[in-house]
Amino acid sequence: MQERLKRLDVILGIHPESPYQVMEKALKRAPKDIISDLIDSGLKGRGGAGFLTGLKWKFAAAAEGDEKFVVCNADEGEPGTFKDREILTIVPKKVLAGMGICAYVIGAKKGYIYLRGEYKYLVPHLEREIAEFHKNCFKLELDFNVEVFLGSGAYVCGEETALLNSMEGFRGEPRNKPPFPTNNGYLGKPTVVNNVETLVSAQVVSRIGVEEFKKLGIQDSHGSKLFSVSGDTPRPGIYDLEFGLSLEEFVREFGDGDTKAVQVGGASGFCVPRKKFQSTTIGFPGGLTGDSLPTGGSMMIFNSSRSMYNVLRNYLDFFEEESCGQCTPCRIGCQQLKVGIEAVKRGDKDPEYLQQLLKLTDTMKITAKCGLGQSVANSFSSIVDNFREEMIY
């Protein structure tokens, strides 16, 4: 068991082959071979929905369009997540190489890094890296140009269609899907929107090959994954771990000895109580993905001194503010959930009222338009079910 907790350093490490050498090697291959490798590798998007990256590239490559785009989604905003910032700080070349490979495969000439406004201080650093990247593209005869596009403090823009709306000068509200961005993306053109870490992983597949990549992780969840660890832990920070880790192992390594619960996947993820640590693993198949709406890998640790009521109230505050307000179940639902748990806590409503609130989250799950409204139910029901007394007394 213990050896599962390997420090892989696949994402953040330095390797004999530089990212631009990896890109050079990839550019000598046929786009369709790169796509089939990516599909075989089983790489799934590190940005939440867990869609097969190779398929996304395949659709965009096949789509008709005089112009195509690659967009790197760096609108990391999920509470407890900070890995994209670290990736862009430490290994920006890997991200850019991933974008370059994608551009070559789908035939894009223009790329954007949509960077959340909170990370504006990174712009000069990224622009230097991009200038160097352009020189490499020129050498490799890849006609591809990348620019930074800055967000302005809206969590929902991490949702890919909201992000595209934001870039186009519309409100950052999610669009209906279909059509999907691979056919109808930025300015209506075929667009691949990939999370920062996904682009790095795509580059990793090119570097180490499908077989090596598949050796990492567990069945159905290949590769490694960066985890952002925070909360009541003596070792907060970023860790490159393999999928398939049980929470029991995780807490043994990162807890402070008094861990009561772990929030997997941020405010839009699940809260796992101590009694379920053993039976919960992290990875796509277990239902718990460690991933969530705009980004993934948030692991927040709570020890026994924490009030889970306060935790939930803080999340609801977050959702209420960040809801784009476009659809009623989410706009009104988030408000009512917050008002509702406050009323139960004050004793103005019977504890049974919690059941009604749980029903409301079920409704939100099926009727909300995007992942934000749909996933409020995750943290709400996992906290209310597992820590019911704390909601009441």
Place this chain on the structure above:
Amino acid sequence: MTKTDLMVKELVDKYGNKRESLLPILQGVYDLEHFVSDEAMVSIARNLDLSSADVYGKSTFYSFLDTIPRGKFVIRVCKTIVCDMHDKNQIVDTLENILKIKVGETTLNRKFSLLYTNCLGWCHKGPAMLVNDDVYTDLTPESIREIITDYKNRE
């Protein structure tokens, strides 16, 4: 041409007059004036051939594009769960005491505004805050005093 029109024109020249330029232009205005005024929105609308209501709707959508005047240095303290667990209240109390304003307010000399924001992506080093674009982490009441003194001395 008014001062606002000139400012907007410069930004439009830099970013272009297409709809895709709207957010960068609004951000440019914010950087210069610390808020997006009605006048600026009307001028942008005219330049980009959009309705002013349209521009207003975009501006108010983003929490970093305030449409009411802010101070020269906008302080945004993270209030999301991890920073909250790490005593962000103490940080906010200290800031309120030093600046003699409450969260949401701006000092009389228009130098500082104090606001809350959501997760800044520095949870492992909370409590965290932004002063304009600069990040400050591992905050304590002592470090807050130093940081604010430093900004007070800046023009």
